[in-house]
Amino acid sequence: MGALLERRNGDESTLTERIRKRKLIEVALPLDEINAACAADKAVKTGTLRNLHKWFAPMPLPAWRAILFAALVDDPGEEVRRAELLDVVRGLVENGAGLPEQEALRRATDILAAQFPDGLPTVLDPFCGGGSTLVEAQRLGLSTLGSDLNPVPALITRTLTEVLPKAADASFEAEDEAGTLFAAAERRGHYAGVINAFHHYADWVMEEALSDLRPAYPAVSDGTVIFWLWGRTVPCTNPACGIQTVLTTTWQLSRKVGELAWVSPSVADGEVVLDVISGQRDGQAPTSPKVGRGADFQCLNCSQVIREADIRQLALDGLMGRRLIAVHIDTGSRRLFRAPTESEILAANVTAPEDLPEVSLGEANQYIAPPRYGIETFLDLYTSRQALALATFASHVARVQEKVITDGGSKELADAVSSLLGLAVGKMAQYNSTQTFVRTRRGPSAATGAFGRADLPMTWDFAETYPFGSSVGSWATVCQNLLRALEFAPMGSGRVALADARSIASNRPVVVATDPPYFDAIGYADLSDYFYMWHRRALRNVHPDLYRTIATPKTGELTAFAWHHGGTKDAARAAFIDGFTETFEHLQHLATPDVPLVIVYASKEQKGGREEETRWSSILSAMVAAKLEITGTWPIRGTTEARMRSAGSNAVSSYIAMVCRPRDDSAKTCSLADFARSLRRELSTAVRDLQAASILPVDLAQAAMGPGMQIYSRYRAVLDQAGNPVPVDHALRLINDALGEVLDEQEGELDPESRFAVRWWEAYGWSAASFGEADKAVRPLGISVDDVVRAQVATSQANKVQLLGRTGLDRDWLPSRDSNPTAWEAVHHLADRLIDGRGELEAGQLMGALANLQDPARALVYRLHDLAAKASRAGDQERYNALISAWNELLRLGSTASTDRGLF
Known part of the structure; x- marks a missing residue:
């Protein structure tokens, strides 16, 4: 309990x-x-x-x-x-x-x-x-x-608590039952009809969008595209160079064991050449041109560092561009990277629709960085092909409400399906902008969507996902994942107002x-226009009260x-x-x-x-x-x-x-x-x-x-x-x-050896200090330095005293084998076994043996964290925080541990 x-x-x-x-x-x-x-x-x-x-x-x-x-x-x-x-x-x-x-x-x-x-x-x-x-x-x-x-949260909550309940128990049957996206999906429960209809019309939207967008996404002969990788470019500021250099944070494409991949840059005939190396068992990527923690980059030709201030000015002058670096392909049997073809480069440079709103990002601030680099509107966060794709999907979603009713569905069903599809367009946008980056790891590399944090940072390299594939950011994946939320959607009665x-x-x-x-x-309202522009295009006829303005309201936000x-x-x-x-x-x-x-x-x-x-x-x-x-x-x-x-x-x-x-x-x-x-x-x-x-x-x-x-x-x-x-x-x-x-006060309730350790640690941390200072500190507690040493709280050598607890601890220590067990020992043996040892099981076994040391040990952890915070000892803060985070689980494990089974 x-x-x-x-x-x-x-x-x-x-x-x-x-x-x-x-x-x-x-x-x-x-x-x-x-x-x-x-x-x-x-x-x-x-x-x-x-x-x-x-x-x-x-x-x-x-x-x-x-x-x-x-x-x-x-x-x-x-x-x-x-x-x-x-x-x-x-x-x-x-x-x-x-x-x-x-x-x-x-x-x-x-x-x-x-x-x-x-x-x-x-x-x-x-x-x-x-x-x-x-x-x-x-x-x-x-x-x-x-x-x-804000219309974005209003739409989310309205869909869940007002629109979906009205369509509960609606029935829907389509002649082309299975479709292309959801053939294996389970369809049951109160929202089975909504789910069936969603399957059908999501398929329809994708087919319509594919018909419109086929020239922008020509088929490739070697598999299905997972994503395209882009990097930004600027001309080198060295007057003797001037080459169009690539700004990227890494050349690494894949860290998967046996399938390492990277980009190898070189210069030929005054241009940067980017060779893609893929499927390697060993080797490593070249050093990134990014220099330090800011936005300084090294020119790939002359090696001059192009300073952040210069990059900002070049961008504001309209001289920052984008370059297609690599393509990630699923061949059916494996995933690989390769260089883009000329036809792929040409296809990527389509024209965005002219009727998309130019909503300002506002001035650069702590949450929105792109305006510092000439990226002034939300539309600028998307490549022209991404903008075209999202606008096309949204436009077809806008037709769904009327189509459902024409096909014999109720208005409640039409509103529910349209709302869900409109939200799917928003989710698709999250994974289809220049805010999408590539995460390389031991497994397959993956595109990661915007808003890992609640901000819009400046991105230098980014992924463009493929809307018609089956990987992250595709329409199929977005729709499939969205439906998983319906398990948690309630059956009730509600109203949501702007x-x-x-x-x-x-x-x-x-x-x-x-x-x-x-x-x-x-910055809720400042960030929400990222989604709002696409929601509005898809749903302004379904929820007209939410979309009276071109951008989300900013005035009045608390x-x-x-x-x-x-x-x-x-x-x-x-x-x-x-x-x-x-x-x-x-x-x-x-x-x-x-x-x-x-x-x-x-x-x-x-x-x-x-x-x-x-x-x-x-x-x-x-x-x-x-x-x-x-x-x-x-x-x-x-x-x-x-x-x-x-x-x-x-x-x-x-x-x-x-x-x-x-x-x-x-x-x-x-x-x-x-x-x-x-x-x-x-x-x-x-x-x-x-x-x-x-x-x-x-x-x-x-x-x-x-x-x-x-x-x-x-x-x-x-x-x-x-x-x-x-x-x-x-x-x-x-x-x-x-x-x-x-x-x-809690410190005053500890055993005297632990009280000494706290005071010594506050003053000297894990460093050694003179025996004389230790003697002065320990005497008011009614003990001696020898008592502290015998209690295995500290060592005394060469007229220096140093606390024990950070390294070199005996993993066999138990309070039952210690003639004078202390809270200090309990805390640091627990932390050692949890963080540096074999984890929760080993630490839990020790917790079960602490008996009446558990409460003073816990109080001591809080005291030490407080002192670490005041002294800016980040590593110690982290350890004590981790120990308390696991405390209840260690108590549970300790209660089930038994020395009779040899766990100690």
Whole structure:
């Protein structure tokens, strides 16, 4: 059974808070099971709801399923009955990335029906994104209302929660049943008719597109094209050279064992010649012309370095070109690379349609780099042939709605099939632009689509995938993968509108559950035109309300980008806070009175410092200004594992789900001194709960904001000595200070040898220092340096003392064989076996032998990670983060290990 976090408010709760009925989510959640399911959901790349279409930072489905149920049911106030409800939550997530068992779902829906005898409420998500909130609400039997200012997420969510349910149980039979794309597909369930129709009309779209595009994609004699590889070109800036040189980040084409391939560049008659070497058992690619980390490249002829500034100017002057470098072919028996033929080069240089919109990329910013190099519009991100292909597919999808109805299908079926095909065009665009790059690996090389991160970087070499093949980026592959999302599509009732969260209307009270924009972490509207231009071409007759404008709306988006607010960060932050204050005030008027609002928040990266504080203080300031009180907070795992990478780029692994209610009018003010005392008293328990739930150390400071803000937000105001309100950013710094005190207190509970090691490590890391300094450090702890050495925590040689723990550890160490086992030894033997040894099984066996050392060892890991972060010791941060990430699995493995079977 996973660890259970239980929250109770402090002694100074208001009378109203004590009287009102709390929901389960305000008291307890089985976080271990929820987080395990979220990790499983994130680990699955295909066969999930995310296959429908790309959207940014989606919340895992199991998390919303659990959160919504727990936010709706009353906490029974009694342990046995609460445990029964928590078992229901566990049942909802026990299948990880898969759907819950029908019996588990039935138990949950029966409880909700009993909770709301007059009818289940409607769930509102005013920032509907990829639709996961409302999908899970419908799975629990609730009706839904969604909105977004952005047509792309509105389309995704509308398709899932409004369009598809209306077409459920529709029947469709086609004379040419099997078709070319889906002959082996399974067709069953509520959406069998939709799937059958999708098969038929996807085939029809491909056949029509192939007829139109055949001149642009002539057949090749040696197999089927997987992708074409392109590189950018500029003239060398050396006046004595001037050759048209190729800018590429690598000449490597394939790293597959026995089928190595690369490009070998040379110069002949004043031109760069690119020979393709393929099918090699050994050898290596030439050195890339790219120099250093920026955008400097070496000329392939004279070797002069062409600086980034010069490349930018050449590009702005229209002198940057593109060159076809190689072709990746599937011969039927093997995959190979070869040089392009003259006819292939000629075919690639077609003319793009003239009616495509020229939507500006805007000025270059932290998320959109191409404008620095003269790439000014979204259309410029596509080669002319890619633009022609996408426009052709979209144009034929636009004919599908009328064709389905003409063929005898219902309008509901026509809308569903058209919407799915329109989304398929968007997914195809993700893999058919200059943002598509080639990933070389030990297996076959593969094209990787845009938006691996939420940005549009400048690309120098890129892949153009073949729309009519069977590999990544082809129409067939895109359509097949998209259909895999329908397994997760619910059967319910919903409505999705293109609307501002500050003005969305509902004719009945709603339950508000949302995952709003993350300050300046993702440029949703700025990036969405990448898809919108193709969606609009395909679907403006199906969803006319979504496509009234040439580009996605930018005004009113609740993000904090300076370039949308006069160029200043302060103005952007002020607009963000004001916008969300208005939003939260409006949502409270719509909300069901006895059900809390659930607001999920995170930042793109856990960098700490002023920038991170600004992101969090902004959303929290809006919540406090809107008179919301935080009554519960829960860290939800957002990534699959701790990433072994530099601390400066540690991705956030947790979302923070904040449970909020309108603050009671009778709430009192509080002095700064009383607030600090409440923090010290209540945060210690909250932090231990977070640690018990194995919140990653890299996310602990972020997660601790939640319980700290619970204390802050229950007062009308916290006043300083002059009687002025203490702002949220000041409160966050106090919360962070209190967290440091909690970790200090936990350090004080360690054995003396480990306490010495912590202090020594903080000062000297893994380096040796003088015996005299060690002696001074150890004496206040009531032990000697000899005691530390005998405990195998450190070594003492040549009048120098050095900690043990990073290398050279005895893999046979067990606490039962140690006369004085310490938390320090436990932590570092665990990390050694997990990361440098044989992995989880070996570390789990040791975990099972730690007994009463487990809890102090876990506390010590958090303390060491905190110290490593402050000292910028990235490698140590990564190790401690990885250890906590695996902690619960090690506990599970340890509980099943047995020394009787010789595992130790």
